[in-house]
Amino acid sequence: MNQPEIPTSVDGKPILFPGGKFDIRTRAEVFLQDEVLQVAVREATTLKDQARRDALEKAFGDDVAEIRKLAGAIKQHTIDHLDHYLEQWIDRAEAVGTRVHLATTAQEANRIVVEIAREEGVRLCVKSKSMVTEETQLVPQLEAAGIETVETDLGEFILQIDHDAPSHIVMPMIHKDRSSVARAFERVLGARYTEEPEELTAIARDHLRGKYREADLGISGGNFLVAESGSVVICTNEGNGRFCTSAPKTHIAVVGIEKLITGFDDLSVLLHLLARSATGQPLTCYTQILTGPKQPQELDGPEQMHVVLVDAGRTKILADPEFRSALRCIRCGACLNACPVYRKVTGHAYGSVYSGPIGAVITPLLSGIDKNSTLPEASSLCGACNEACPVDIDLSGLLVGLRRKIRKQRGSWPERMALRLLGFAFSHTISYRIASKLQRFFLLCISGGSRTIHSAPGPFAGWTRDRDLNLPARISFRDRWARKGGRIR
Amino acid sequence: MKGTSREIFLEKVRSALGRSGRSEPGEFSGDREIIRRPLPQSSDEMSARIGLFTERATEVGMQVELRDRKDIPEFLLGWILEQKISRVLLGQDPLLDSDLEKRLQSEGIDICKNDVGLDQLYDEVDCGITVASAAVVATGSLVLTSSDRELRLASLVPPRHLVLVPVSRLVDDLFDLSREGGVLDSVSPASGGIPSCVTLVTGPSKTADIEGVLVTGVHGPGTVQIVLVE
Numbered sequence: 280m281n282q283p284e285i286p287t288s289v290d291g292k293p294i295l296f297p298g299g300k301f302d303i304r305t306r307a308e309v310f311l312q313d314e315v316l317q318v319a320v321r322e323a324t325t326l327k328d329q330a331r332r333d334a335l336e337k338a339f340g341d342d343v344a345e346i347r348k349l350a351g352a353i354k355q356h357t358i359d360h361l362d363h364y365l366e367q368w369i370d371r372a373e374a375v376g377t378r379v380h381l382a383t384t385a386q387e388a389n390r391i392v393v394e395i396a397r398e399e400g401v402r403l404c405v406k407s408k409s410m411v412t413e414e415t416q417l418v419p420q421l422e423a424a425g426i427e428t429v430e431t432d433l434g435e436f437i438l439q440i441d442h443d444a445p446s447h448i449v450m451p452m453i454h455k456d457r458s459s460v461a462r463a464f465e466r467v468l469g470a471r472y473t474e475e476p477e478e479l480t481a482i483a484r485d486h487l488r489g490k491y492r493e494a495d496l497g498i499s500g501g502n503f504l505v506a507e508s509g510s511v512v513i514c515t516n517e518g519n520g521r522f523c524t525s526a527p528k529t530h531i532a533v534v535g536i537e538k539l540i541t542g543f544d545d546l547s548v549l550l551h552l553l554a555r556s557a558t559g560q561p562l563t564c565y566t567q568i569l570t571g572p573k574q575p576q577e578l579d580g581p582e583q584m585h586v587v588l589v590d591a592g593r594t595k596i597l598a599d600p601e602f603r604s605a606l607r608c609i610r611c612g613a614c615l616n617a618c619p620v621y622r623k624v625t626g627h628a629y630g631s632v633y634s635g636p637i638g639a640v641i642t643p644l645l646s647g648i649d650k651n652s653t654l655p656e657a658s659s660l661c662g663a664c665n666e667a668c669p670v671d672i673d674l675s676g677l678l679v680g681l682r683r684k685i686r687k688q689r690g691s692w693p694e695r696m697a698l699r700l701l702g703f704a705f706s707h708t709i710s711y712r713i714a715s716k717l718q719r720f721f722l723l724c725i726s727g728g729s730r731t732i733h734s735a736p737g738p739f740a741g742w743t744r745d746r747d748l749n750l751p752a753r754i755s756f757r758d759r760w761a762r763k764g765g766r767i768r
Numbered sequence: 769m770k771g772t773s774r775e776i777f778l779e780k781v782r783s784a785l786g787r788s789g790r791s792e793p794g795e796f797s798g799d800r801e802i803i804r805r806p807l808p809q810s811s812d813e814m815s816a817r818i819g820l821f822t823e824r825a826t827e828v829g830m831q832v833e834l835r836d837r838k839d840i841p842e843f844l845l846g847w848i849l850e851q852k853i854s855r856v857l858l859g860q861d862p863l864l865d866s867d868l869e870k871r872l873q874s875e876g877i878d879i880c881k882n883d884v885g886l887d888q889l890y891d892e893v894d895c896g897i898t899v900a901s902a903a904v905v906a907t908g909s910l911v912l913t914s915s916d917r918e919l920r921l922a923s924l925v926p927p928r929h930l931v932l933v934p935v936s937r938l939v940d941d942l943f944d945l946s947r948e949g950g951v952l953d954s955v956s957p958a959s960g961g962i963p964s965c966v967t968l969v970t971g972p973s974k975t976a977d978i979e980g981v982l983v984t985g986v987h988g989p990g991t992v993q994i995v996l997v998e
Contacts, residue, residue: 323980338805345802352798360793362782369774375961380770381777391770433986434977450977457979476981484986492890508954508962518924518973518988525920525965536781543946543954544800550942551803551907558976561828561907565988566968568952574964576916578882584964587771590780598784 307624328616330559351671354607364506371509375571385415407520408432409500413632431519446626449612497523501534507542514563530581537606552669556611592645607670614664636664655681824908828971853894859918896922914965929989
C-alpha cells in the first residue's frame with residue numbers, strides 16, 4: 280500500500296497549524312485561482328445558508344431575532360458563572376459513575392487519552408467527529424502510541440485516509456470532489472473505482488462496520504455538557520457517533536469547558552437552533568444524551584465512560600471581558616456559510632481547524648495574536664456573520680476589537696501617530712474641512728487624471744492592494760449644501 | 769482523575785472570571801419557553817398532536833402509520849413481507865407479545881431476542897423492532913432509551929428500524945422530556961435517575977459529505993418505520 284506524502288498547503292507549510300507566522304493573503308491568493316474549489320464551496324455554502332434561513336423562518340417566523348438573543352443570553356449566563364456550573368457538572372457526572380479528567384493544555388488532554396487507552400490495553404480505537412480533538416491533534420498522538428485510530432464520520436474518514444485536513448466545521452470535506460474520494464478508496468481500501476456517492480458511502484460503511492465490531496475504545500467530542508445532570512450531549516447525522524459511544528467497552532468524550540449549559544431547558548432551546556443553523560434540519564438525525572456508563576440492569580453500552588474537560592486557552596478568553604462572548608459559539612458553521620470572505624478564500628486559507636469569522640476570532644485568542652495577526656483582517660465587516668449566529672455573537676465587533684488590540688501591540692509608531700492625527704482631525708469642524716480639502720488635493724495628484732486609483736504610493740499602498748479607491752466628488756456635499764443656501768451649524 | 773487537579777483547574781477558571789472564591793449565580797432571568805410553538809387550535813388535542821407529529825417525522829424522512837393496538841401484528845407482518853425481511857430482532861415489551869412472535873414465525877420469519885450474538889446482529893438481522901419511550905411533536909423525533917428491555921444496538925446496527933410508539937407518549941416539545949415523569953426528569957424522587965443513553969432520532973442515518981449529495985443509511989438504519997399505537 281503506497282502512502283502518499285502528507286500534502287502541504289500552498290505556502291509550503293502544513294495545511295493546519297502552519298507554525299511560525301503565516302499570512303492568510305498568501306494562501307488565499309492561490310485558492311482564489313482554483314476554479315473547481317471556488318464553485319464547490321460557493322454552491323455548498325449558498326445552499327446551507329439558504330437552508331438555515333428557511334428552517335428558522337419556518338419554525339419561528341418573526342421571532343428568530345428574539346430567540347437568537349435568548350440563546351446568546353443562555354450561553355453567556357453559563358460562561359459568566361463557569362466556575363459554578365463546571366463544579367456542579369463534575370459532581371453530578373462523578374455521581375453517575377463517569378470518570379472526569381481535567382486538561383489545562385492540549386498536550387495534557389492528549390496525554391490523558393493515551394494513558395487511559397494504554398491502561399485499558401486498547402488496540403483499536405474508533406472516533407467520531409470532534410473539533411476539539413482536531414484542535415489538540417489527538418489522533419497522531421494515539422497512532423504514535425501504537426493505537427490504531429479510525430475516524431468514522433464519512434468526511435473525516437476520507438480526509439484521514441487521504442492525509443488531508445477539514446476545511447469547514449460542519450462540512451469537513453467541502454473542498455474535495457467525488458473523484459478524489461474514488462481515487463483514495465481505490466488506492467487505500469482496494470475498492471473498485473466508482474464516483475457514485477451512494478456506492479462510495481457503502482464502501483466506507485462496510486469498511487467501518489468491521490472496525491466498530493473490533494474496537495475496544497470509542498472517542499467522541501461533545502456538543503453540550505448539562506450541569507444539572509452531568510450529561511454529555513452529542514449531535515450527529517450518520518450514526519457513527521452512536522457506534523463509537525455504544526459498541527466499544529470504553530468511551531472517552533473530549534470536550535471543551537465552554538460547552539457547559541445549566542440544564543435541560545437550556546438544552547431544549549439550543550437544540551432547536553443548532554441543527555437548523557448548521558444544515559437546516561430541525562434536529563440532527565441523532566441527538567444522544569449520555570449520562571454515565573452502562574447501568575447494571577441495562578443490556579448494552581460502554582462499561583466505562585471517561586470525560587476529558589479541556590481548557591487549552593479557553594480561560595485566557597474567559598479572562599478578557601471584551602472577547603468572552605466568543606466562548607458562546609456552538610460550532611454550527613452558520614457564520615462560515617454566510618461569510619463572503621470564507622466563500623472565496625475557503626477553509627484551508629485560515630490555517631486552523633476553525634475557519635471563517637469565528638475562526639478569525641478564536642484562533643488568535645486561543646493560539647496567540649502574534650502568529651495569527653492577519654486573520655482578523657480577513658473580513659469585510661459586512662456583518663452577515665452576526666445575523667447568522669444562533670447565539671448572537673457580535674463577530675464583526677470582536678474582529679474590530681482584535682484589530683485594535685493587534686495595532687496597539689504591533690502597530691508602528693508612524694502608523695499610530697497618523698491614526699491619532701486622523702482621529703483629531705475628524706473630531707473638529709475646522710480641521711475636518713482642511714483635512715478633506717487636503718485629501719482631495721492629494722488624491723487628485725496621485726490619480727493621474729483617472730476617476731479611480733488602482734495603486735497608491737509608498738505607505739498608502741496597503742489601501743489599494745485589495746481594492747480600488749474612487750476619487751471623491753468634485754464639490755463636497757458640505758460646499759454644495761452651502762451654495763444651495765443650506766445652513767451649516 | 770488524571771491531569772490537572774480539580775482545585776487548580778477550578779481556581780484557574782475562577783481567577784479568569786475575577787473571583788476569589790465560590791460563587792452562587794442567580795437564576796437565569798430569560799424566558800426559555802418563548803421558543804415553544806403552540807399546537808394548532810383543534811377541538812381534539814390528541815389528533816392535532818398525531819397529525820403534526822406525522823407531518824414532521826415524514827418531512828425528515830421517516831415513515832409513519834397510525835394503527836389500533838389489536839391491528840399491530842397484522843401491520844407488522846405485512847410490512848415485514850413487503851420489505852422482504854427474513855430475520856428480525858425483537859425487544860422485550862408488552863407491545864411485542866408472544867402472539868406477535870407466533871404470527872411472525874408462522875410466516876417463516878426468524879426471530880432474535882436480546883441475547884443475539886454480535887456476529888448475527890451485524891451480519892444477519894434485517895430489522896430491529898423496538899418501542900420508543902416518547903416522541904416529540906415539535907421536531908418529529910423519537911426518544912429511545914437504554915434499558916433492560918432492549919439493546920442500544922437494536923436501533924442502530926440493522927439496516928431497518930421499526931419503532932412502536934403508543935400515542936399517549938407523544939409530548940409537545942423537547943422541554944417536556946425533562947418535566948415530571950419524562951425520560952430526562954432528573955429531579956423528582958420517583959424518577960430513579962436518567963438512563964445512561966437517551967437518543968432522539970430525527971430521521972434515517974444520513975450524510976451529504978460527498979459533494980453535498982444526500983445519501984441515507986450511512987452507518988445507522990436507512991429506513992425508519994414508525995407505528996403510532998392507539
